[in-house]
Amino acid sequence: xxxxxxxxxxxxxxxxxxxxxxxxxxxxxxxxxxxxxxxxxxxxxxxxxxxxxxxxxxxxxxxxxxxxxxxxxxxxxxxxxxxxxxxxxxxxxxxxxxxxxxxxxxxxxxxxxxxxxxxxxxxxxxxxxxxxxxxxxxxxxxxxxxxxxxxxxxxxxxx
Amino acid sequence: xxxxxxxxxxxxxxxxxxxxxxxxxxxxxxxxxxxxxxxxxxxxxxxxxxxxxxxxxxxxxxxxxxxxxxxxxxxxxxxxxxxxxxxxxxxxxxxxxxxxxxxxxxxxxxxxxxxxxxxxxxxxxxxxxxxxxxxxxxxxxxxxxxxxxxxxxxxxxxx
Numbered sequence: 540x541x542x543x544x545x546x547x548x549x550x551x552x553x554x555x556x557x558x559x560x561x562x563x564x565x566x567x568x569x570x571x572x573x574x575x576x577x578x579x580x581x582x583x584x585x586x587x588x589x590x591x592x593x594x595x596x597x598x599x600x601x602x603x604x605x606x607x608x609x610x611x612x613x614x615x616x617x618x619x620x621x622x623x624x625x626x627x628x629x630x631x632x633x634x635x636x637x638x639x640x641x642x643x644x645x646x647x648x649x650x651x652x653x654x655x656x657x658x659x660x661x662x663x664x665x666x667x668x669x670x671x672x673x674x675x676x677x678x679x680x681x682x683x684x685x686x687x688x689x690x691x692x693x694x695x696x697x698x
Numbered sequence: 699x700x701x702x703x704x705x706x707x708x709x710x711x712x713x714x715x716x717x718x719x720x721x722x723x724x725x726x727x728x729x730x731x732x733x734x735x736x737x738x739x740x741x742x743x744x745x746x747x748x749x750x751x752x753x754x755x756x757x758x759x760x761x762x763x764x765x766x767x768x769x770x771x772x773x774x775x776x777x778x779x780x781x782x783x784x785x786x787x788x789x790x791x792x793x794x795x796x797x798x799x800x801x802x803x804x805x806x807x808x809x810x811x812x813x814x815x816x817x818x819x820x821x822x823x824x825x826x827x828x829x830x831x832x833x834x835x836x837x838x839x840x841x842x843x844x845x846x847x848x849x850x851x852x853x854x855x856x857x
Contacts, residue, residue, distance in 0.1 A: 583828075586745040586813025593814040630828030654745025654813035655752040655855065656828040665819035669742075669789030696814065 541693075544644065545569050548596060548690045549677050551639030555632060556681075560611040565680040572674035576663045578687045581605055581621055583633030584666070586654035587641070587692060594651075594692030595668050596637045598629070604684035605629060621660060630656040636688070649692075671696050700852075703803065704728050707755060707849050708836050710798025714791060715840075719770040724839040731833035735822045737846045740764055740780055742792030743825070745813035746800070746851060753810075753851030754827050755796045757788070763843035764788060780819060789815040795847070808851075830855050 549566050556562045579599030587594040600608070602621060609628045610617040618625065633656040641653060659666060668674060672693035679686050708725050715721045738758035746753040759767070761780060768787045769776040777784065792815040800812060818825060827833060831852035838845050 584743070584816050586747075586816075588745075588747060588811045588813045595814055595816055597816075626824075626826055627828070630826070634828065652747045652811060654747045655754055657743050657745075657754055657756075657816070658826045658828065659818055660824035660826070661820070664823060665785075667785055667789070667817045667819070669786070669793065669815040669817060 543647065544649075544690070544692055545675055545677065547640040547643035548636070548688050551636045551643065552598065552677070552679060552688050555635045555639055556608060559632075559635070560608040562608050562611055562681050562683070567678040567680065569675050569677045572676045572689060575665045575667065577666050578685065579605070580660070580662050581626055581629045582659045582664070582666065583629040583656045584659065585633050585637045585656045587637065587651045588654060589651040591694060592649070592651055592692060593695045594670070594672065594690065596633070596640070596688065596690040597666065598633050598636055598686060598688050600629065600686040601684040604681055604686050607681070607683035608632070626658050626660060629658050669696065702806070703808070703849070703851050704834055704836065706799040706802035707795070707847055710795045710802065711757065711836070711838060711847050714794045714798055715767060718791075718794070719767040721767050721770055721840050721842070726837040726839065728834050728836045731835045731848055734824045734826065736825050737844070738764070739819070739821050740785055740788045741818045741823070741825065742788040742815045743818065744792050744796045744815045746796065746810045747813060748810040750853060751808070751810055751851060752854045753829070753831065753849065755792070755799070755847065755849040756825065757792050757795060757845060757847050759788065759845040760843040763840055763845050766840070766842035767791070785817050785819060788817050792817075828855065
């Protein structure tokens with residue numbers, strides 16, 4: 540993945556969570572994905588597609604982190620566990636973060652459509668993109684716990 | 699989901715597995731998805747997207763079923779467990795099955811692009827589509843075990 544593609548995802552995550560959920564996020568150093576499993580308790584996955592390019596982005600939240608984010612978004616007390624509302628909020632946040640990155644990348648001339656997010660619930664699950672392009676991991680800290688963005692984007696996989 | 703959309707997925711799954719993997723598949727009665735978790739041990743997910751529509755399809759294989767299918771595809775002995783090659787084959791089959799359905803639906807005037815598949819490994823995992831459209835489940839039997847196709851396709855979700 541072209542390194543200039545990383546920042547739009549990083550900034551979109553920061554912007555969406557700070558604006559929608561009044562949650563201060565601290566991006567850590569991006570790196571290449573080597574591990575197979577996800578980090579968080581709830582993960583949203585979204586596909587990006589155009590004629591020439593394809594990719595996917597996922598955002599994986601620790602339980603404590605997403606429970607606080609959704610509490611802030613809805614201005615409600617923090618829930619004790621992941622329920623359908625939390626899982627749905629992860630779908631919405633996945634859409635918004637990837638939508639923010641898409642808007643920024645479009646200014647660089649990289650245009651694509653977003654597919655519909657899918658959410659996966661559970662920790663330490665193996666989730667793998669069907670791509671030959673490398674996946675970048677961007678870890679984030681918040682006062683309520685961590686989350687991670689993973690993104691890969693590049694030329695379409697030729698079998 | 700319009701019921702006329704079901705058959706293209708059913709026939710594409712049957713066609714791909716019978717052609718690519720010489721595996722006789724017996725489709726069971728399609729039904730609405732009510733449960734939250736997946737059935738299989740390896741699941742491929744793919745997004746479908748156009749200006750007006752969005753959707754996703756997943757195919758979830760029991761371990762025994764996908765190990766036999768991949769053995770047939772590669773003309774090799776059946777492996778004992780899920781490894782990276784098997785997970786990748788699920789991505790490829792997901793692409794091919796949804797590609798078959800896409801070709802058929804395109805003849806009915808329903809055109810969309812396919813995103814890049816994502817594979818999830820593990821059994822009984824909660825996987826949820828971010829959609830208000832109902833999801834159809836099509837179960838299949840083979841001599842080596844079961845697999846399931848799930849699909850939802852319709853107007854884009856309005857928040």
